[in-house]
Amino acid sequence: MASASAQAAALSAEQAKVVLAEVIQAFAAPENAVRMDEARDNACNDMGKMLQFVLPVATQIQQEVIKAYGFSCDGEGVLKFARLVKSYEAQDPEIASLSGKLKALFLPPMTLPPHGPASGGSVAAS
Numbered sequence: 001m002a003s004a005s006a007q008a009a010a011l012s013a014e015q016a017k018v019v020l021a022e023v024i025q026a027f028a029a030p031e032n033a034v035r036m037d038e039a040r041d042n043a044c045n046d047m048g049k050m051l052q053f054v055l056p057v058a059t060q061i062q063q064e065v066i067k068a069y070g071f072s073c074d075g076e077g078v079l080k081f082a083r084l085v086k087s088y089e090a091q092d093p094e095i096a097s098l099s100g101k102l103k104a105l106f107l108p109p110m111t112l113p114p115h116g117p118a119s120g121g122s123v124a125a126s
Contacts, residue, residue, distance in 0.1 A: 011069065013088045013095060018097040020085060023065045032061050036106070050107075058106035097120045 011019065026032055039057040043049035062081065063073050075111035089096040 004036070010011060011084055013092050016088050017092075017095055017098060018087055019069050019081070020095065020102060023062050023103055024098065024105070026061050026065050027058075027102075035061070054106055 027036065035057050039053040040050075042053040058077060059078050060115070062078050063071075066077060066081045067073040071081050085095060085099050089099055
């Protein structure tokens with residue numbers, strides 16, 4: 001068995017898919033779903049509060065999974081895992097899809113402001 005840091009650095013695309021799927025499953029676990037719901041309720045769709053309440057809980061849930069794959073159990077480990085996933089997204093549509101699902105679990109949906117294209121404001125005349 002390789003050392004923890006060497007193992008983390010050498011995750012293949014297939015291994016990354018497995019870890020991403022496990023992280024997504026961890027968010028679905030009842031206790032984690034409750035933690036995320038509470039954090040979202042506290043954040044009230046305010047981006048600043050999302051960073052304060054939701055992101056730390058999401059980070060902890062990810063840390064619990066990725067530490068088994070050699071990533072450090074801190075914010076840096078989550079960032080390294082995110083960078084690894086990002087490096088595979090362009091070449092593997094399944095990883096890109098899983099990554100999108102993961103982000104959707106803790107990032108609020110982006111909504112257009114009311115003065116967007118649907119309100120009849122002109123953007124550019126042809």
